[in-house]
Amino acid sequence: MNPDLPILVLLGAVSIASALGLLLSRNAIYAALFLVLNFGVGAVIYLLLNAPFIAVVQVSVYAGAIMVLFVFVIMLLGAERLSPGENPPGTSFQRPLAIALSGLLMGLAIYVLFARQPPAVAAPPPDSSPLAVGLSLFGPYVFPFEVVSVLLLVAMVGAVVLTRNR
Amino acid sequence: MELFILSPILFPLLGLLINAAFGRRMSERAIGGVATLAAAASFAVCLAMFGQLTASEEARLTATIAPWISAGALNVSFGFLVDRLSIVIMLIVTGVGTLIHMFSVGYMHGDERFQRYFIYLNLFLASMLVLVMADNFLVLFMGWELVGLCSYLLIGFWFRNLKNAEAGRKAFVVNRIGDVGFLLGILLIFVTFGSLSFADVFAQAEARGEALAGTIGLITLLLFIGATGKSAQIPLFVWLPDAMAGPTPVSALIHAATMVTAGVYMMIRASVLYELAPTTQAIVAIVGALTALVAGASALRQLDIKKVLAYSTVSQLGYMVAACGLGAFVAADFHLLTHAFFKAALFLAAGSVIHGMEHGMHAAHGAHVDAQDMRHMGGLARRMPITFVAFLLGGLALAGVPPLSGFFSKDEILLDAFKHNLPVFALLAVSSVVTAFYVGRQIALVFGGRPRSDAAAHAAESNWLMTVPLVALTVGTLFAGLFNFPTTHPLTEWLAPVVRHGEAPKFDVALAAVFSALAIGALAAAWWLYRNPERAQTEAETALGRFLARAWYFDEAYKALVVKPFYVISTVCAQVIDVGAIDGAVNGVGRLFRDLGASLRGLQTGFVRNYGLVMLAGAVLVVAYFVLNAR
Amino acid sequence: MDSTTFVVLLSSVLFIIGVLGVLLRRSALLIFMSVELMLNAANLAFVAYAHRWAQLDGQIFVFFVMAVAAAEVAVGLALIVTIFRTKRSTNVDDLAALRG
Numbered sequence: 052m053n054p055d056l057p058i059l060v061l062l063g064a065v066s067i068a069s070a071l072g073l074l075l076s077r078n079a080i081y082a083a084l085f086l087v088l089n090f091g092v093g094a095v096i097y098l099l100l101n102a103p104f105i106a107v108v109q110v111s112v113y114a115g116a117i118m119v120l121f122v123f124v125i126m127l128l129g130a131e132r133l134s135p136g137e138n139p140p141g142t143s144f145q146r147p148l149a150i151a152l153s154g155l156l157m158g159l160a161i162y163v164l165f166a167r168q169p170p171a172v173a174a175p176p177p178d179s180s181p182l183a184v185g186l187s188l189f190g191p192y193v194f195p196f197e198v199v200s201v202l203l204l205v206a207m208v209g210a211v212v213l214t215r216n217r
Numbered sequence: 218m219e220l221f222i223l224s225p226i227l228f229p230l231l232g233l234l235i236n237a238a239f240g241r242r243m244s245e246r247a248i249g250g251v252a253t254l255a256a257a258a259s260f261a262v263c264l265a266m267f268g269q270l271t272a273s274e275e276a277r278l279t280a281t282i283a284p285w286i287s288a289g290a291l292n293v294s295f296g297f298l299v300d301r302l303s304i305v306i307m308l309i310v311t312g313v314g315t316l317i318h319m320f321s322v323g324y325m326h327g328d329e330r331f332q333r334y335f336i337y338l339n340l341f342l343a344s345m346l347v348l349v350m351a352d353n354f355l356v357l358f359m360g361w362e363l364v365g366l367c368s369y370l371l372i373g374f375w376f377r378n379l380k381n382a383e384a385g386r387k388a389f390v391v392n393r394i395g396d397v398g399f400l401l402g403i404l405l406i407f408v409t410f411g412s413l414s415f416a417d418v419f420a421q422a423e424a425r426g427e428a429l430a431g432t433i434g435l436i437t438l439l440l441f442i443g444a445t446g447k448s449a450q451i452p453l454f455v456w457l458p459d460a461m462a463g464p465t466p467v468s469a470l471i472h473a474a475t476m477v478t479a480g481v482y483m484m485i486r487a488s489v490l491y492e493l494a495p496t497t498q499a500i501v502a503i504v505g506a507l508t509a510l511v512a513g514a515s516a517l518r519q520l521d522i523k524k525v526l527a528y529s530t531v532s533q534l535g536y537m538v539a540a541c542g543l544g545a546f547v548a549a550d551f552h553l554l555t556h557a558f559f560k561a562a563l564f565l566a567a568g569s570v571i572h573g574m575e576h577g578m579h580a581a582h583g584a585h586v587d588a589q590d591m592r593h594m595g596g597l598a599r600r601m602p603i604t605f606v607a608f609l610l611g612g613l614a615l616a617g618v619p620p621l622s623g624f625f626s627k628d629e630i631l632l633d634a635f636k637h638n639l640p641v642f643a644l645l646a647v648s649s650v651v652t653a654f655y656v657g658r659q660i661a662l663v664f665g666g667r668p669r670s671d672a673a674a675h676a677a678e679s680n681w682l683m684t685v686p687l688v689a690l691t692v693g694t695l696f697a698g699l700f701n702f703p704t705t706h707p708l709t710e711w712l713a714p715v716v717r718h719g720e721a722p723k724f725d726v727a728l729a730a731v732f733s734a735l736a737i738g739a740l741a742a743a744w745w746l747y748r749n750p751e752r753a754q755t756e757a758e759t760a761l762g763r764f765l766a767r768a769w770y771f772d773e774a775y776k777a778l779v780v781k782p783f784y785v786i787s788t789v790c791a792q793v794i795d796v797g798a799i800d801g802a803v804n805g806v807g808r809l810f811r812d813l814g815a816s817l818r819g820l821q822t823g824f825v826r827n828y829g830l831v832m833l834a835g836a837v838l839v840v841a842y843f844v845l846n847a848r
Numbered sequence: 849m850d851s852t853t854f855v856v857l858l859s860s861v862l863f864i865i866g867v868l869g870v871l872l873r874r875s876a877l878l879i880f881m882s883v884e885l886m887l888n889a890a891n892l893a894f895v896a897y898a899h900r901w902a903q904l905d906g907q908i909f910v911f912f913v914m915a916v917a918a919a920e921v922a923v924g925l926a927l928i929v930t931i932f933r934t935k936r937s938t939n940v941d942d943l944a945a946l947r948g
Contacts, residue, residue, distance in 0.1 A: 055851050063858045070865040070885060079877050086881050089862075093888055096855060100899040105891075105907050112914055117884070117921050124925050125877060130938045133875050142824055149871035152833050153864045159840050160860035164853055179904060187904050188911070199915045206919035213926035823947030825940045826879075829870050 055099050062099075066092040077133055079125045083118060090114040104181040221262070222280040222297055225307060226346045228259040233339040240332035249322030252335035256318045256342055260311035267304050274714045277301075279352060286355070293413055298352030302715045305550065305708075306349045306482055309557045313474045314342050316686035320565050321466040323682030324572060334374065334464070341367035345475050349482065353414040354403045357483065361399070361447065364476045365392050371471060372463040384462035391456040395446015402439030409436065419489040426493040437490050437497040441504075444480030449531045450538055451508045455771050457531055458515075461523040465568030468523060473530045473564050474557040481537040481553055488546045488716050499638075502542025506634075506644035509535030511769055513651040517658070518757055518765040521589050522567050525659050528768070529615065530560055532648060536630050539641055545633040546716045547709045551701045552626035554708075558697045559614035559623055562690035566608035569679045569687060570594070570663060573601050577675035586670050591662040593673060595750060598664040600676045603684045605664050607691040612660055614694045616653035617736045619729070622697035628729050629701065632722045646732070653736040657743025658753075666750055855896040862889035876928050876938040880921075887917050 069092065072085035090113045097106035125131060188196050220227075232255025240248050270276045278299040286293045299307070318338060325334050344367055348360025365388075373385025403413065409432050410418045422433060444450065449457040460472045471477070484491060484501070491498055512531035519525045533556050540549035574588040577600075586593045598605040614623035627649065634642035668674040678684070701708035703724035746752060756762045764770065862885060869882025891910045898906025928938060935942055 056854065059851055059854055059858075063854065066858060067861055067865070070862050073878075073881060073885065074865055074869045074872075079875065082878055082881055086885065089885065090888060093892060096858075096892065097895055099851070100855065100895050102895045102898065102907050102910075105895060105910050108911065108914060109891075112918060113884075113888070117918060120921060120925060121877070121881065124929060128929065128932050128938065130875070130877060130932070133873075133878065142822060142827060145826060145830060146872060149830055149833070149868060152830070152837055153867050153871075156833075156837050156840065156867070157860060157864050159837070159844055160864075161857070163844055164857055164860075179898075179907060183904060184907060184911070187908055192908055195912060199912060202919050203915065206922045210922045210926040213923070213930050821947060823944030825943065826871055826874075833867060833871065 059096065059099065062092050062096055066096075079131045079133055080122065083121050083125060086121075087114050087118045090118070101179050104179065104184045107181075219280040219282070222266075222278050222299060222350075223282070224262045225259040225266075225311065226297075226343050226350070228255045228262070229339040229342040229346070231255060233336050233343070236332055236336050236339070240336070243332075245326060245331050246322065248332050248335050249318070249325075252339050253315060253318040253322065255339055256311060256315040259342065259346070260308070260315050263304065263307045263311050266299055267308065270299070270301060270304055281352075290411055291407065291413075293353055293355045295356060296352035296414065297350040297356070298415065299350060300715055301712055302485065302550070303349050305554065305712075306478075307346060309554060310342065310345050310349065310475050313557050313561050313690070314345075314470060316689050317466045317470040317474075317561065317565070320469075320568070320683050320686040321464070323680055324466050324568055325464065330374070334371075337367055337370050337374070338467075338470070341371070341471060341476070345479075348479055352416070353412075354406060354418075355413050357486075358399065358403060361443075361479060361483075362396070364471070364479065365389065365396070365447070368392075368460070368471050368476055371467040372460045374463055374467070378462075381462040384456075384459040388456040388460050391453050392446045395443045395453050398439045398441075399443025399446075402436050402443065405432070405436050405439060409433075415486065419487075422489050422493060430493060433490055434494040434497050437487070437494040438500065440483065440487060440490075441497060441501055444484055444538065445504070446480070447483075448477050448480030448534045448538060449508075450480075450504055450535065451511060452771070454508060454512065454531045455768070455775065458524055458527040458768065461521070461527045465523065465564060465571060468527070469561045469564030469568065472527070473560040477530065477534060478537065478553045478557070481534065481541060481549055484538070484541040485546045485550055485716060488541075491541065491546075492544065498542050498544060500542070502539050502634075502638055502641045505535045505537070505539030505542055506641040506648075507535070508532065509539060510644045510648040510651070513648040513655065515765050515768040516655040517651065518762045519655075520591055520753065520757060520766070521587075522570060522591050522594070522659070522663060523564075523589055525591075525655060526560070526563055526567060529563075529652065529655065532652065533560065533615070535648070536627065536645065539645060540630045540633065543630075543633045543637050543641065545630060547701070547712050548626065548629040548633055550712065550716070551708050552630060554700060555614070555622035555626040555694075555697045558690055558693040559611045559621070562607050562611035562687065562694050563615065565683070565687050565690060566604050566611060569601065569604040569683055570597060570608075570676075572679050572683065573597065573604065573676035574672045576677050577672040580677070581671035581675040584671070586672055588672065591659070592750070592754060593670040594663045594668075595666045595673055596664070596668040597673060597676055600668075600673070601678045603678060603687065607687045608664065609660060610691050611694055612656040613740075616656045616740055617649060617732060618653075618740070619733050620698065622694055624729075624733065625698035625701065625703065628724075628732065629703075629722075631732060632725055632728060635725075635728060636722050649732060650735050650739050653739035654743045657740035658747050661744050661747035662750060662753055665744070666748065669750060852896045852900040856893050859889045859892040859896065862886075862892070874939050874941055876931070876940050879940065880924055880928070884917065884921070887913060 066089055069085045069089040073082045073089065076082040076085060090109060094106040094109040094114065097103075097109060232252050235251050236243070236248050243251075266278060269278065280297045282295040282297075284292070284294045318335075321334065321338065325331055328334065341364060344360055344363030346360075348357055348364055351357035351360055369385045369389045372388050373382045376382040376385070406418055407413055409429060410421045412418060412421075422429070426433065446453045457472060457477065461468055463472070491501070509532045512528045512535060516525050516528035516532065519528060533552070537549045537552050537556070540546070540552060571588050574586075574594070578585065578588065610621065614621035617624045617627045619625075631642065631645055631649065634645050668676075699707075757766055767773065866882045866884075866886030866889060869885065870879050873879055873882065891913055894906040894910045894913070898904065931943065932938055
């Protein structure tokens with residue numbers, strides 16, 4: 052029995068609760084804050100899973116930069132209030148079908164997880180210090196890393212061009 | 218050496234290029250001068266070649282420029298050959314060609330496309346020499362098509378008049394029919410002998426002719442179909458009278474002296490094959506003789522000065538073809554030679570008459586009349602003496618009056634027919650009398666009596682550019698008979714190494730005397746009958762007159778039997794098959810997808826979340842597939 | 849139940865919730881946040897398996913996913929802002945110009 056499991060269960064409960072809060076909230080700002088909470092819980096889980104570098108990036112990039120951007124846009128547009136509204140005509144099947152399909156997917160995931168036990172591997176814990184991650188990024192993964200930098204540049208230019216006042 | 222052999226072709230090409238490149242800035246005289254000099258240079262080279270060929274019996278000049286087609290068993294090269302047969306034709310083509318170039322400078326004076334005319338004329342000369350100098354069937358076919366193209370271009374030279382353009386098109390289409398036969402013949406030659414070169418084919422044919430008699434019969438028949446197109450024989454002769462729409466010097470050069478004899482030349486060249494195919498020979502002889510009579514009779518009722526000569530040309534070509542059919546290839550060649558002289562002289566004289574009539578029309582400020590209609594002529598002998606003498610001598614030669622050239626060559630053919638094939642002889646004999654009669658009629662109508670229009674009354678003799686070639690050709694008409702004078706037969710001896718020919722029949726004084734008397738009698742009768750020119754008009758209005766004037770209604774028959782059904786089939790193809798089936802299928806495919814799209818458009822709700830739902834469904838399916846399959 | 853299985857199960861639940869958010873909410877902003885939730889769920893699974901198999905590559909992948917997500921958020925939010933300018937709305941049901 053894993054000693055971390057009780058902590059994980061607690062974190063999982065918070066994580067699912069915040070995700071449901073996002074799903075059901077009527078206010079965009081609340082939804083964003085629920086998401087921040089979810090990301091923060093995620094960071095702690097990463098720490099427990101021996102991934103300190105990812106945990107830090109999760110907090111700084113996701114919970115920090117991206118969510119600030121979301122909140123900023125919500126404020127800018129003044130779109131906090133979310134009206135429930137009606138489904139457009141002819142799409143009444145959307146909600147039940149979506150729930151049914153999601154349930155099916157969930158069932159498949161559970162089936163895979165429990166019906167098919169993978170072989171137990173007695174693995175030594177990997178060296179996942181930021182040093183190791185950095186060496187890996189600039190070693191075998193240097194080309195994708197450079198491609199991602201170009202992608203970010205393109206995204207920046209795209210955002211500027213799209214929001215420019217014409 | 219190769220350049221020397223090719224130079225007869227290259228000189229006209231050079232003239233053509235000079236005129237094409239610089240013609241716009243050159244005067245008419247300069248353009249005409251370049252073209253005529255090119256032709257003359259070509260003639261001079263041919264004379265030099267003739268000198269070389271006299272050296273020995275076996276002498277022949279060959280030149281192979283480059284391989285042309287090399288595919289599997291088929292090897293054809295751009296090969297040229299000058300031997301005793303081709304040099305005769307080359308001298309005619311270049312010699313008569315030079316004179317007609319010169320005549321054209323005067324005749325075409327002031328035409329808006331003067332430059333283009335001489336470019337075409339040089340191109341024709343080069344093409345005709347390619348045809349004559351070919352050393353295999355494919356190069357011959359190339360020249361054959363090239364002269365056909367030049368003929369088309371020059372018939373429709375004054376294409377602004379729709380009738381001229383249509384005449385050119387008709388010549389082109391009718392010739393294509395013959396060419397299909399010719400091409401099939403060439404293919405069959407390749408299949409049978411595995412080669413297209415004259416030397417190979419004829420050597421093989423001689424070696425195993427007996428075994429291949431049936432195939433050779435078919436080959437010669439197919440080649441003859443080509444000849445009926447190019448040399449205007451029944452059933453394909455209908456294009457030649459219409460070809461008179463071109464300028465008159467063109468009629469003289471292409472449609473009388475040279476191109477139309479290409480079919481006869483080809484048959485003489487292939488004499489080895491024809492000798493091996495007696496059935497084809499019989500067909501050829503009958504077709505030639507029938508053509509001679511049908512066309513000669515048609516000439517009796519023509520009112521257009523050039524149309525008479527056109528039917529006469531068809532008729533004389535019939536003589537040559539008949540001679541080939543009788544195996545008298547040398548006689549055919551001889552008649553080809555003399556005909557080139559006297560018919561060119563006649564056409565140039567006719568051109569001179571037309572030119573004089575047009576001049577008269579301007580001088581008299583009279584009403585515009587058709588300058589080619591003989592009903593408006595008359596009395597031109599006094600106004601145009603040189604032209605008259607040339608026309609008279611050419612006409613007498615055509616009629617076969619001794620001692621002019623036509624008498625000797627025609628007599629040789631008649632003699633051969635008399636010896637070997639009496640039905641053919643009968644047809645040729647009748648047509649010979651008919652020939653003399655229409656010649657007499659034409660001379661009487663054009664030159665005799667009084668002028669029947671202001672234009673004729675004020676007609677004037679043409680200038681030296683036109684009369685000098687006329688006189689030169691007339692001299693040729695007088696003496697060309699010496700080339701195969703009955704007692705010595707120099708042409709027969711000259712051609713003996715190349716052309717198959719049995720014993721030349723001995724000159725028969727009685728036969729010659731009878732036909733001379735008949736010819737002179739017919740001439741005199743025509744002259745006497747047409748003292749009254751009204752007769753030409755009244756005759757043309759009878760049923761028989763219309764029948765002959767329309768050339769036995771061949772054109773009408775073709776229109777009813779070939780053209781109309783063709784139109785019907787085309788209309789069915791266009792209206793029913795194309796619009797109904799093909800367009801229907803194409804439109805049907807389009808409609809199918811349009812309707813399919815219309816029925817499926819409901820799926821595109823435009824709502825982003827619907828699309829997301831579909832994606833999810835797809836994802837679930839894919840995951841389910843892998844999960845259930847990975848067992 | 850070991851921790852890997854538990855985290856992957858958690859990741860599945862979060863992913864499903866994200867899917868439901870995308871399919872059921874009308875606000876473009878909410879949909880977008882749900883997409884981020886789904887990405888995050890996938891990241892959790894990556895890290896869980898990296899831990900289980902003692903491999904670093906899973907973490908590297910997560911790093912790239914985050915970089916791409918950042919780029920996506922930049923462009924996506926720019927689009928939402930632009931659409932809001934013309935439509936005065938963030939409701940995706942108003943954007944039905946592709947209706948067949």
